[in-house]
Amino acid sequence: MVVLKTEKREVFGKKLKEARSKGKLPGIVYGQGIREPIPVFIVKDEFKKIFKQARETDFIDLMFDEGKKSVLIKDIKTDSASDEPIHIDFFAPRLDKPIEAKIPLVFVGESPAVKLGGVLVKVMHEILVKGLPKEIPHQIEVDLSLLKNIEDRITVSDIKFPTGIKSLAKEKEVIILATLPKKEEEVVPEAAPLLEDIEVVKKGKKEEEGEEVEEASGAKKPEEKKKEEKKK
Incomplete structure (x- = not known):
């Protein structure tokens, strides 16, 4: 059984800041056989050592001046920035109740x-x-x-x-x-275009560009010239 010494606590609220700076960790004990919750201090470093091994179902013997009490760790409040424990709830369950x-x-x-x-x-x-x-x-x-x-x-x-x-x-x-392990899907590479296809595309572009230049310069096509000669 893990043993943890306690100290009577008479400090609350904002005054706990000074106690925490001295390595004291505030807590409260309640449950079976305890009429009113008992405020306590425990040594922070000692608790951290125990908590690395103990789980929520592991009993801890809290030592008081008048005796000891078997308890479970019910709740741990931590600092949002450092994640260090700042308050502990200890619960004493009924040992004859599931x-x-x-x-x-x-x-x-x-x-x-x-x-x-x-x-x-x-x-x-x-x-x-x-x-x-x-x-x-x-x-x-x-x-x-x-x-x-x-x-x-x-x-x-x-x-x-x-x-x-x-x-x-x-x-x-x-x-x-x-x-079975999942098989990775094979990525099929796209076929590279043939050199002949690339040349045909390039020629087509040049021909289109040539037609655009003729139309822009006002040059007449052979068919248009024949129509004008017949009219004359």
Whole structure:
């Protein structure tokens, strides 16, 4: 069990700025057996060390002058700029009443399907369970060796949960599956134009340009000259 010492807190609001500058982290404790919420200070660096290891389902023993209290981290407020914790809510649950919690999934072992050229697609990374607070596991393991062939999948029904822990996810929900990698679409390059086609186009342009020049200069076409001679 992780232990964290507390200090009685009688400072609130804007006055907390000075306390935070001295490495103190304000918090509040409430829940089962606590008539009124208890304002506390804890050492910020000590909390950060614990938080790297503890999850929302891990109990922490808060030490008071009059004894200790087993609590869970209920909420953490952080600074928007530095992302450092600035306030902690600790909750003391009833130990005889089931609670719901999201537990991380940890994938262990090797999948034979990968050796066949398959790739693994993770659909779920955590799972919602229900159980007594002290029985909630730190994590749930998923055995990848169950994925033997391409298109095999592991569903919630394939997971063995600890005694007293019930999954709140549907049994048919897929956790991870083995599939073939997607093939990249081949880009077919456009055929380059033939040299003959390029020359024909160029000639056509020159002829058109020549006609435009004649019309612009007022030069008459041979057909127009013959018509004028007949009239005479």
